[in-house]
Amino acid sequence: MSELTIVARPYAKAAFDFAVEQNALAAWADMLFFAAEVANNAVVAERLQNNSGAEAQAEFFIQVCGAQLNEQGQNLIKVMAENKRLLALPAVLEAFLLLKAEHEKEATVDVVSATVLSTAQQEKLVTALSQRLARNVKLNCSVDPTVVGGMLIKAGDMVIDGSVRGKLDRLATALQS
DSSP, X not given: XXXXXXXXXXXXXXXXXXXXXXXXXXXXXXXHHHHHHHHHSHHHHHXXXXXXXXXXXXXXXHHHHGGGSOHHHHHHHHHHHHTTXXXXXXXXXXXXXXXXXXXXXXEEEEEEESSOOOHHHHHHHXXXXXXXXXXXXXXXXXXXXXXXXXXXXXXXXXXXXXXXHHHHHHHHHHHHO
């Protein structure tokens, strides 16, 4: 676990708890997404790394973000600036989105197949994975011809390798033993 992830967790949790309390998860996700993009900007990041005071950094950051941040979002920026943590905003967004997905019982599943999956195949896959994971599933589908056939499914720590390439690799390993 990276240092930024550890630093970001309490800010993300505080923002998440407040957003749930205010029934504003989507608005907070949007604010944090925008703030993370601003923090990722090279010019902004360079300015934040200089030794100007926390108040000046917060003021600059809030000015750059403009109307994208509400009063509570601005308060988060001020607190993070006081603790010299504004560059951790992308990690805060990532942690916040994980908390949001858990709260909303959602799972993003990466599916790699040899060919483009039809709509019917995607719907069947969503139904099966939703039952297995007990979550609303969103698919991220990609095509990789080296899979040869079948598919590779990744959802968090779970990996299901039903690809021909995976089967061939397992067979080669078994034959070498």
